[in-house]
Amino acid sequence: MRNPVSLKELVLFIKKRALLLISLTLLFGGAAYLITTYFMTPMYQTSTQLLINEEKSDQPYVNVSEIQANLQLINTYNVIIKSPVILEQVVEAMNSEVTVAELNEKITVQNVQDSQVVNLIVTDVDPVRAARIANQTAQVFQNDISELMNVDNVNILSPAIVTGNEKPVSPDLYLNTAAGSLTGFVIGFIITLLLEYFNNTVKDEQHLSEILSIPILGTVDTMNNKKYPDKIISGNVSNIDTRRKGYGS
Amino acid sequence: MGVKKRKKMHQKRILLTLSDPRAVISEQFRTIRTNIKFSAIDQTIKSIVITSSEAEEGKSTVAANLAVVFAQEGKKTLLIDADLRKPTVQYTFNLMNTTGLTSVLSHQVSFGQAVHKTHLSELDVLTSGPIPPNPSELLSSRAMENLMKEVKEEYDMVIFDSPPVIIVTDAQLLANQCDGSILVVRSNHTDKEKVMKAKELLNSANTRILGAVLNDKKVINNNYYQYYGEK
Numbered sequence A: 001m002r003n004p005v006s007l008k009e010l011v012l013f014i015k016k017r018a019l020l021l022i023s024l025t026l027l028f029g030g031a032a033y034l035i036t037t038y039f040m041t042p043m044y045q046t047s048t049q050l051l052i053n054e055e056k057s058d059q060p061y062v063n064v065s066e067i068q069a070n071l072q073l074i075n076t077y078n079v080i081i082k083s084p085v086i087l088e089q090v091v092e093a094m095n096s097e098v099t100v101a102e103l104n105e106k107i108t109v110q111n112v113q114d115s116q117v118v119n120l121i122v123t124d125v126d127p128v129r130a131a132r133i134a135n136q137t138a139q140v141f142q143n144d145i146s147e148l149m150n151v152d153n154v155n156i157l158s159p160a161i162v163t164g165n166e167k168p169v170s171p172d173l174y175l176n177t178a179a180g181s182l183t184g185f186v187i188g189f190i191i192t193l194l195l196e197y198f199n200n201t202v203k204d205e206q207h208l209s210e211i212l213s214i215p216i217l218g219t220v221d222t223m224n225n226k227k228y229p230d231k232i233i234s235g236n237v238s239n240i241d242t243r244r245k246g247y248g249s
Numbered sequence B: 001m002g003v004k005k006r007k008k009m010h011q012k013r014i015l016l017t018l019s020d021p022r023a024v025i026s027e028q029f030r031t032i033r034t035n036i037k038f039s040a041i042d043q044t045i046k047s048i049v050i051t052s053s054e055a056e057e058g059k060s061t062v063a064a065n066l067a068v069v070f071a072q073e074g075k076k077t078l079l080i081d082a083d084l085r086k087p088t089v090q091y092t093f094n095l096m097n098t099t100g101l102t103s104v105l106s107h108q109v110s111f112g113q114a115v116h117k118t119h120l121s122e123l124d125v126l127t128s129g130p131i132p133p134n135p136s137e138l139l140s141s142r143a144m145e146n147l148m149k150e151v152k153e154e155y156d157m158v159i160f161d162s163p164p165v166i167i168v169t170d171a172q173l174l175a176n177q178c179d180g181s182i183l184v185v186r187s188n189h190t191d192k193e194k195v196m197k198a199k200e201l202l203n204s205a206n207t208r209i210l211g212a213v214l215n216d217k218k219v220i221n222n223n224y225y226q227y228y229g230e231k
Helices: A007-016 A019-038 A062-080 A084-093 A100-106 A127-149 A173-196 A206-212 B003-012 B024-039 B059-072 B101-105 B136-141 B142-154 B170-177 B192-204
Strands: A044-052 A107-111 A117-124 A154-158 A217-221 B047-050 B077-082 B122-126 B157-161 B180-186 B209-217
Touching: A007 A019, A007 A173, A044 A062, A044 A127, A044 B003, A062 A084, A062 A107, A062 A117, A062 A127, A084 A100, A084 A127, A100 A117, A100 A127, A100 B157, A107 B209, A117 A127, A154 B180, A206 A217, A206 B192, A206 B209, A217 B024, A217 B059, B024 B059, B024 B180, B024 B209, B047 B059, B047 B142, B047 B170, B047 B192, B059 B077, B059 B122, B059 B157, B059 B180, B077 B142, B136 B142, B136 B170, B136 B192, B142 B157, B142 B170, B170 B180, B170 B192, B180 B192, B192 B209
Parallel strands: A217 B209, B047 B157, B047 B180, B077 B122, B077 B157, B180 B209
Antiparallel strands: A044 A117, A044 A154, A107 A117
């Protein structure tokens, strides 16, 4: 094998196959764009914010362990929201439009960092239905939590609303196109390297003299029809006279 | 040989040295001519075989253009198409190929009758003649030896265009009778293993390999290659 590929050679390879690289990049990017635009179902997201009040405490100062307990409480609530107890009621309220399992997938509960606010995020193909699910779930949860935990400290901070001009959260057209392009480029790059790796042909004078160890008498450039119009066609060489033309035949 | 290929040969044989002596490529052929002269110090090179490892590497083009530059230098030059399997020289020089090398070797006509003059006063061309069934035998015949002697006396430089050395033995047979051989290698096309094999075969033919010519090299930067003194 020849020496390891130098950076300069690598640049040359890429230059040589620039067309391949560019076309593969565009092809994959374009395909990703088209697939995202025409074949992927756009998903919409709505969210409801729930505020979970801390319990009234007699103590005049805030206890660290109390905050800790609150946070743990919120984590508990997060689990409860997605529990069948709540979700079954939601399904019921929505006339069995969705199943519990589907709901479980659509709903994400997020704890806003270090606060008592909980985001209830619903993802669905229909923004209106997403909002309905979010509000319904929040409602059911608010009602049921007093029963379940014997507390009455959940308030709906902001219900989910449908403005009418929701942008789909997924698929991300730009991200997908970029990822597609990158994939195309990487594939092209790998092809380039493989082609070079398996290319066993003589490349330049230096390479040739390495192989042969005989003198290189010279090189002849590619004879390009465009560069030498009319001059290279054999028929154009004029005034060739032949002696005894056709004799003896 | 398909029709398409034959057509290609008709159209693309390049004799730039004759039509445009100031072209970069013409200069490159003159460089090769000079290097051939320098490659033999004690012995004058009067006959050369041009061959390559495989077909389509540019043997005929190199042979024809080299013949032209030798002739332009004032050397009495003869180009012989010894590729009896796929002759092309007649296309390059727009000649009839009704008689030629094979006719001379089979004693149908004399060398003087078969040779063509070109408009370059120093350049004569001998086409292949009708394609024979036994090229190798013809080229290794006593008649060939005699012809070799005859043309070496009459010309300062005899250039043989030959078939690929790996595929058939013709080039080896010729190389054995000539003062030197030149291996044409086509850039980005010829497999390096095959080049090495070709060199081995020539070596075993007991010929002096004058060197290699790298053909069809892609011009990357035009500025550097611009003819010296042209602008």
